Amino acid sequence: MSISRKTIELLKTILILLLTINALFLAWRTGLFSDAIAAFPMIGNVAQLMRPATSSEEPRTDIVKEAARPIAIVITNEQGERFGVRGETVLKNSLYDRLAGTMGEAMGSASNPVEISSDQWRAALSGSSVLFEYITPINLPVIAEWFGAGASEVYEDIYIRRIFISFGEDRSRLYFQDHKNGLYFGADTASTAGKAQELSGYLPNGALFAFETGYRGYENAPYQLIMPGVYFPNIRSEAPGSQQEMLEKALTVFGHYAEVHRTYTSADVLVGVGTQFNIRISVDGQIIYRRTDMPEADAEEPLLTLSEMIERARIITEKSIGEKSGEAEVNFEAIIYSEGIYNVYFGYYIAGGRVYLYEDRHASVISFSSGIITDAELNIRSFFLSGEYTRLLPERQALAAANGEFILSYSDAGQEILHPAWVRIWF
Secondary structure, eight states, X not given: OOOOHHHHHHHHHHHHHHHHHHHHHHHHHHTTTHHHHTTSHHHHHHHHHHSXXXXXXXXXXXXXXXGGOOSEEEEEOTTSOEEEESSOHHHHHHHHHHHHHHHHXXXXXXXOOXXXXXXXXXXXXXXXXXXXXXXXXXXXXXXXXXXXXXXXXXXXXXXXXXXXXXXXXXXXXXEEEOTTTOOXXXXXXXXOHHHHHHXXXXXXXXXXXXXXXXXXXXXXXXXXXXXXXXXXXXXXXXOOOOHHHHHHHHHHHTTOTTSOEEEEEETTEEEEEESSEXXXXXXXXXXXXXXXXXXXXXXXXOOOOHHHHHHHHHHHHIIIIITTOBTOXXXXXXXXXXXXXXXXXXXXXXXXXXXXXXXXXOSEEEEEETTEEEEEEEEOOEEEEEEEEEEOOOHHHHHHHHTSOEXXXXXXXXXXXXXXXXXXXXX
């Protein structure tokens, strides 16, 4: 059967079109025509989508860092009534996504902080305001960098747990407390008066600060968030999965997936060994990583800042533990320097409580030397709300019993169901 000339020409046109598309695809993938493509916005947007993905260890600098998520958020209306959220993870994260930009704007536009009295601090808390609370004291410049704001070197030794914005008709102010010496500071910021009216839609839910309760012990923890209720959820714990699956995940997040390596099993521990690393995977979900081939530090490359180390550690933690954690969150807790090593710690949190792992392990500990990850420990666990509840002391009575700050906790020693308890926290 013969093919008409018209059909042949059509097939040739289609072939040329396919070859052209393929050439453009390769150009986009390699960046060959990036400058020329940038001149055509519509094509340029497509080109960005077609580029190869960056390494999982590369921090994203175009968004507010995920590590900046607080453990609790408190909104106070103009009448001094409060809406607090700590245990409802979805609601807390939704609020954070809505308010993070406001916090960043306030920090970025803040004047030099001045010392104020505790009475001034509490008076500001009693008016229209938004407060972020972190589980442990965090370096002020780190928080500022998380939110894209600068912080003077004068404040590099200040660590804070709570920071809030008060909204006034003519001006707004940023407040924080230096955790080391207890001093309070306030700073004028760009006006955000419209935000106060926007936040008035959150109905009070009985949240209080400890100093407002009058209960014994509040003097040692005046800004402990006190929530109503006496029933708290039980948690179901699940095994992490196969050792081989965990090994493949570790190879990926630490950048060794393409490297030739060998594996063997020793006393129920799966071991992966390459020319640059070794990884040990226990049946209980513990992953121990060590880099054995340390490259020399590049003198022309600036060392990572504290917030950059935290963000890189967070990405690795999220890509490994976070994908297996179930309904629990993995939150940044601390960065500690010792003998040339920075150790970044993350912990498991669910229903507003911290999960304490067997042998006092953390969800993850990732170590940096000269800006390079040298060691890491990941403890992969999955946690879910069981649908059952345990009755505990009301938080006001827990405040008196603890005689200081406390937190909801769950102890995971390998059992299937974890029950809540109040524990005193120390810094």
